[in-house]
Amino acid sequence: MAETLQFDLVSPERRLASVAATEVQIPGAEGDLTAMPGHAPTITTLRPGVLKVVGPQGSKSFVVTGGFADISGTHVSVLAERAVPLEELTPALMDQLIADASEATAVAVDKDAADKAMGDLIAMRTAAGF
Structure with missing residues (x-):
């Protein structure tokens, strides 16, 4: 089984996801990035775009309008200004x-x-x- 990290996505309206993920593709303000297990600790702001989470249960995409992501080797927490499942x-x-x-x-x-x-x-x- 592939190694996973905890992924959480919340917006002011609701919690949209809390799942195990093998990768999270993030529309960072300075460019796109992919967080995977073992990622170096990073905090980035988000630009409008599509955030995609991939895990054992499949993949799911969300449109985000901004916010920030807190990334570590074991988790990715995204606080979005606004997020909508695709x-x-x-x-x-x-x-x-x-x-x-x-x-x-x-x-x-x-x-x-x-x-x-x-x-x-x-x-x-x-x-x-x-």
């Missing part, structure tokens, strides 16, 4: 996420980062076929 994503919800990001972009201090985050959400919408 299978629950609808065109209307995706439009709402983009509208919320647009509002945040208007008042952002770092306009380049905000524009990139907005672009990431629009690219996700296109990739999802909405």
